[in-house]
Amino acid sequence: MSISEKRYWLIKSEPETFSFDDLEKKKTSVESWDGIRNYQARNYMRDDMRVGDLLLFYHSSCSVPAVMGIAEVVREAYPDYTAWDTKSSYYDPKSSKESPRWFMVDIKYKTRLKRPVTLTEIKATKALSEMLLVKKGQRLSIQPVSKKHFDTIVSLSTK
């Protein structure tokens, strides 16, 4: 695999907090993916996400959990400054400017799927049975996705 090869991810967001609509409205600007407070998810962002990687934007904790569209990484990991903000709900006294504990990337709207691909549908699709999303106990808010799974989701949305 070449260094520049694109990787694929799934990121979860609660639509009541930040929906794909919200991202789409900000089409021309970038959005900081802040507030990630899980080490494994942080490691994926910090160590493996590169500019140009594509992200399946998934709505979780809502009436119809589903992949809504695609976003793109436009800035690689840098310290999540909300961890230093005592007024932020993401404040973490253990993260300092000298030694930041949490990181974030910047993302940007890319495309909306022709229609949402629901969790129910993903579970019912044999080709997607190995996706982390549908693995038991898998709650990571940032997950690697294979190109094959990524392409399958996109093609499902056109049917």
Next chain:
DNA sequence: GCCAACGTTGGC
């Protein structure tokens, strides 16, 4: 609102 399945914290 329930609860299973995690992850994190902190006493020992």
Next chain:
DNA sequence: GCCAACGTTGGC
């Protein structure tokens, strides 16, 4: 380093 207690995620 163990593990109980606690907090969080997220589908249902």
